[in-house]
Amino acid sequence: MAQDEARLRRHLASSLLDDIDGITGRLVSDICAHSALYASGRPVPLADLRAICRDNLVLVVKDFGRMPAGADDFTAAATETGRRRAGQGMPLDTVLMAYRRGGRVLWQAMTEPLRGRPAGEQDLALDVAGALWETIDRFSTVMSDAYRLAQLELQHRRESRRGAFLEALLEGRGSDPAVAAAASAALGIPVTDSYVVVVIDQNPADPAAPEPVLKEADLWSFWRTRAARSTGLVRLASLEPAKLAAVLRTARLGAVGMSPAFRSLADADTALRLAERALGTLSPHSGEVAELDERLVEAMLTGDAEMADRIVARYLGGVPECGPDAVLLMDTLNTWLAMGCSAPRTAERLYCHRNTILNRLERISEITGWSIESGEARLGWALALRAARVPR
Template identity: 25%
Template sequence: MHNLDFTGEDARWDSLVERLRGRLNVLVSSFMARVAEIPEYAEGRVNLTEMQDTARETFSRLVDGLRDELCHHPGKGDASDTLRQFSSELGAKRARAGVSSEALTSAVRLDFSILWADLLEISDPGDAALLTTRVDRVWRVVDEFATQTHASYAMERVRMAQEESNIRREFISRLFSKSELSAATVSQAGAALATDAEARFSIVAASGDAASKLRTAAAQGGWNQPHQRLFTHEFGGSTYVFWALPRATGQSAPDGGQDYIPAAINGIPCGFVPGFMGLRGLPPAARTAERLALLLQPDDHGPLTAGAAWARLAKQQLQGAGLDLWADLDASLANCRGGERERLEETVRHFLTTGSITTTAQELFCHRNTILNRLNRFEELTGISLTVPDQAARLVVAWA
């Protein structure tokens, strides 16, 4: 073994470090061979030439960081400063390239093992004690480099996510701000939202407490898949959430149909327009969803579609025109005695739901003739025959 004093150890260490600097090509070749085993790098996520240049610069700066001179003369810390700056640039660059955090970690971890393996190769058997005293330094330099690289990577990912979110909000606002959308706007919005602009979409709208619940549900997501997102828009006191439905030829929604609504939204009172075609159809669908939300009643505990709310909408329109079907019906039934009115209304409501005298009798535990007598009595009082569709429709609207 070498019998070196402290100064001699420093000199020997600096000599080994200098030999490392002369072997940059070896270090880079070793790194390139091993990083190719990481799938994202092997797939060409990072340009090969750029990766080689980066590896050479990385090892050059790491080797500079191993010199004893920097430790004994703190004022000469330019190498450490430039290494931190370089690692910050590298982390941001890998984030922009779309390299995952796991792949980046795997690549950076190679630096220590490659450096240490080469140190062992160029050292003499008598350098064992020296290497033992310097292993912490090698690890510290590489670890600082890795830590700064990952910190920069994380900051860049946050910045990119914020930028992406701002771009999405901008294009969503464009979609909602125009009643007629140009082909260019639709295409650009689809690209910004990373979704097929020609797919089928569904939308819900709500205000007040329900709007707050919608925002929470949208943050939770719909399907547990990143490319099937819930998009949110706020305007005029209303919250809108829309999403693309899977194509029939690809994945299918959990219930297999265009009426699918995410579980987190399913229990929220809101206006719901399912399965409209393309982002071009978003403005009219949003207006319909908002209109349906205005028709919600206290006993509604989930999404309301036009199919379920058509009678409410018709009643609202008729009342706006000065026609009150309920007032006429109420006056016609005012002469009922005792519980007759309640029995008649119950029977008629069941019949309007089922369309069957037999089923109505079974549901109300009555004889079939009793149901017929009540329907005849109702017609006698109101002039409304439930067997005539347009008259039955008037009744459905009056009771909406």
């Protein structure tokens, strides 16, 4: 029985190989009739489709007929097809459809020689013909595995290339128009639009992924890890920076520094420097978001710790050393300044009597030696309160 099956397989395979060019033509026409993408010749040229179809048909038929072709050739051809189609960007489902059409065309071509077989061989003929689909399935599986691996490799290379261009922008090479244009193409964003650079100081034991958070808010971003921080370029488009800050604040990704918005990719390096200045005004892993333009004073004071300490000493004097009352006095002073130096409005905000506010202010005046009516004192207190909060 095994010999009969082997003879029948070789007979059918020989019949198919004798008409391989005709079968190839029918297969190409069938594939194009069922796929507008293949029919268009893009991304797979029709000549490429025809050549691959013919070569694969020969190997599939020889494997089915157990003719000398070599298992290595069979596997190598399926692997090459998978890698080639992945590189061309042809969807895997479309490629698998072409393989199914190939099996159908081969099956139809096989029915002609089967019709002439003796009646006693019909069952064997059907079993042998059914084995054709097993061969097609094996070829499809090898091709699919190769396609997915190639796709992963291509994605890794694309991500590496995008990362390299982001690094180039952050290092200041975007001032070269050619580099800016190449970065624009690699990242898929315009050279000119509304952007910010964001730097996140995350908990290394539990880092959060900022890109999905922003994607959910319909914001494009691309991120790299630099100096143990997540650094990202975010495309604002028509969104206001304050809205981005709100998204980041809600996500609680860590301490976040945001640059002011800028228009050209050539300015990404300056934006990075400003985002880092903003981040420097926050305590590590604080969960706060610092927009530079909202924290310019803190950014200046953070850049000169010695000067910040002297401002605190000159204008606040011994207030920070007032034990349990220190926080109360400084909060009162901060609120009073924020309320336009109005005692009634401060009292309303802090839910206490106006005289209580005046008594606290008088005590601050006594400790610091500055009159609450002094314009310099008010400016100095505002600076000192911020200087007391910035990280050293």
